[in-house]
Amino acid sequence: MHSLVQPNAWVVLRLPNESLKILQVAPNTRRIISLPKYGTFPSNLLIGRPYYKTYELLDRLPGHKDSSLRIVTASELHADTIAEENAATKSSQNANAGNDHDESIPLGGDGVEYQLVGPNNEVIMRSNRETIDSSAHQTLTMAEIEALKREGTDAGKDLIAKLMASHLGIDQKTAFSLAKYKLLKTKKYLRRFTVLPVDVPMLTRWIAEEKDTGKILELREEMLALVGSWANVHFASELPTQPNVAGGRWLVVDETGGLLVAALAERMDILHPVSPDDTISAEGEEAETPHYNDQPLATSNTLTLIHANAQPNISLLKYFSYDPTTASPPTRTPHPLSTHLHTLSWLQLISPSLDTTYSTSIPLLTPDELSSLKSGKRGTYYRKLRRHTRVKNIVSSTQAGNFDGLVVASHMDPVSILRHTIPLLRGGAQVSIYSPTIEPLVALADVYSTSRRTAFIQAPPESFLALLQDTGPNSTSIRTSIPSADSNATTNSTPDQPLAPPPNPDTWPGSPDFPLNPTLLLSTSVQSCRLRPWQVLPGRTHPSMTGKGGAEGYLFTATRVVPARGRVEARGKFGKKRVELEGAGRVGGVGEGQGADGKNGEAIKREVDVGEIGKRDGEPMVKRQKSVSPALREEVEERLISDEETRGDEISREYQPTFKLTQ
Template identity: 25%
Template sequence: MAEEASTQNKIRSGDTVLLRIPNGDTRSVKVEKDLIVSIGRLGSFSSNELIDHHYGLTFEIVGKNLVVLPPQNIQELEETDATNEHIVGDGSVKPVTPEEMAAMKEAGVHVSDIIKKQIDQHTNFELKTEYSKDKYKKKKEAKYAKVFTTIPPTLFNVCEYWYNKDQGRIRDLRIDALSQMLNLANIRPGGRYLVVDDASGLVVSGVLHRMGGQGRVLTICDVETPPAYPVMTQMNFPPEFKSIMASLNWATCQEDYTPIISTWDVEEDQIRSDKQRIRVNKRRAASDFLQSTREDLFAGEFEALVVASEYDPQSILKRLNKYLGGSCNIVIHSPYAQILSDLQVVMRASAEYLSPALSEVWLRRYQILPGRTHPMMNMSGAGGFILHATKVYDDPSAVPVEAHRRLQAKLATETQKSSDIVPSQQEEGDVAMTDAT
């Protein structure tokens, strides 16, 4: 197991790798043996240079080759007396001209020398505070350095990549929200789960990641063929992780609907050619797979229903409720509070759902440079809302304690009114309990 885990920490041919470039952006590149990887302005190199390296390393592109850089730690800055008091933008800064810059790049001058040259020509540089100098250097490095870092394909990193790239496509599902959903749904290796994911496969990715190839996941989608779930691309799951998943759509998951494919079967004596036989066999296999997946759903007793969908959650719940087992966790995400509030009202009125609770997620990142710790100036405001409830089996004969007390109190007063008989010991006790609570 340890060995397996460690090989997963290395870049393999066929992986889709996330790269962080100096300006903070993340790029997704396909690494395939003997293929050239190109990352825009930074240049290009052969995939082979990355294969078998650990994820998380930082490389510099030198020519067509990669050089591994040592890990960088945070440099403590010495406080000086400098302030920015005397710095005025009076035009005395003579920047390096574009021609000079082009010439330096042409001659293959290293980025650190380019920055040094710029600093030399910056008349006010020495007047800056150490913090300002550091910021200036960092800005220049971000602009010119031909450096990148490979990002491990963890759920956290992949979610962050998609959130920054296009948060609409993952329905505002920020990593804190996704993490809470996976925990609330009690996702574990060996579990059985139902997933409705219109968030590009982010929820499915999270669920599969936490199952490690053990258990069963059924996803219900709105397309005829199994959905693509593009987020899974960056997760680089081994095939056995994905094999526990099967998909139905909103038509094929309906019990009283007969999928047309299952009516296509041809009698043995009708098969006229090998070609036709192959076709028939393929169709049979597809039909059998669909049928067994349907049976799996209809068998019910799922442990969790996890939803991030563009469809009305009430309609989803109506369809899937009967397949949820007792104590099943229902976890539904939406970018909008309104949708889940409406759902909560409906669920609250039903004795089948225990304590539906609505919450909003909140996340803030901090800059933690020595002497410069503060929350980031920009934070993401939208991570969405989560509704969690537990599926329960009702017992209509059970009397709520409040109703019981009201009844007892009523009986007690009636007894006192209608007759002079002293209430029994039992009734007295009940009245006292009503008063106490």
């Protein structure tokens, strides 16, 4: 982000009444910026000036239509705070010097008695019980106030001073009420504004206060931060040792006009345009950069936006100097989003052969054919060729998958979104879905609940089992678009059309009982977050009563996992525990052995570990050891059988041997 206001940049003007105004600073002497109730000034007065400065509109000079600007110093901005601190310092010095005041009636910094004190006799609040706030205390009439406003002397400070001087009850106000009264008049009449850069929190606050929040699904600053945090969106550059390895790729479904894309791009450091100074090398020479039309698509640190229309709705990105509809960029250096933001429609993702832009191939012309074309047709040819090549590259890279996360803010059913996007995520990818209402997210959480996952594992649907058989090691299924080597039949496939991918269990379309595969997402949760401003005053602490309502907003989070295929066997080192076989003694570990049930003296095989043979309490005992030879195993089995035959009469017929874990 630039530290100075650049030409054609969008800036935020914060007025004294805390209202925001976003406008573009065009480098034109005839471009006038108008602030209602404040005045007008040329836009060139802001170009090249630093951000976070407060300006004051001066009185118009004779013969001039517009006002000039003056930078307000920090000491002037905080004059009241500095005066209060100085007064408090002087009062403390007087108290230390032995000021003769009654200790039972403490005095404030303004020398006025207070009636509300703390346990240590400190000043908290003066009583305003006898204060009467009435419009009759103001001697200036509305006509006189309007006349002073039209005069506009000293940027409104004279008007504020006359209002306070003409107030009859100004001496009855407490320090807090006096400061509040002065602040209200300052916000109303003082002609000042602060220049701020446009960032995602400022843009969100401006839309929430000045525009329609329904266009951004009533997203708030804290919810935007929570969405990006749970999706683990961060800057990810290419590996220097492995430049071909792509990383930092996120899937986005955004129906907020580009606000969600802007929030994610700001985390990835690709939102703001590159400064022209960054293109100059250390030797002072400008680095050679390709034309903006010849910029290759980035392979890492990218956002892939899936939209439902012919063109994506990312109109809010214009406030960050990015407009994909312009024929040429406003600056010489291209915007980072021109190569790091990949857009494709749902049709291009699901059935690219049905999309005309993807399926209609552009024939390559020879240099002689290009030279014979007119300039207009030649430009149209290059534009179509670039669009076709870009769409093909984006579709192929998206269908390859291996994305690091999925972020959704849409009115669409999240189940239908995940049905086509979950297979594109790698293992360990984070899923973050925002919805202004909780009902769609609760239904989605039920799809991935533990009970539904257990039922799916124990009794998978027949369609899913058939898909697993097609993808097994003995499967004979091949890609349908690849003709047989012995066949002379021709197909309608073209080189531009992708081959049909082999069956994948992750792309299972679902069933009535299982809309989605519940084993693909774990750690699902639904949460909410809302930042509420509070008024913090002694005895008057409460939430702000002027806050704006609207939808609460909820967030669904989960982690993409890759289910294990086939049989899972657990192996490893076990703890030193022994398994007691009732009727046969103590056996340690887990392996292969025998036990008796007393039926006809026959022995029943049990899974026990076989090791060294010993005696304990007159019963055979097998100690646990790591490996057992076949000869030793047979010897143990014979001895166990012989021991059980001698004890068979003592064992009841209904006795069933069981295993118990003992220390």
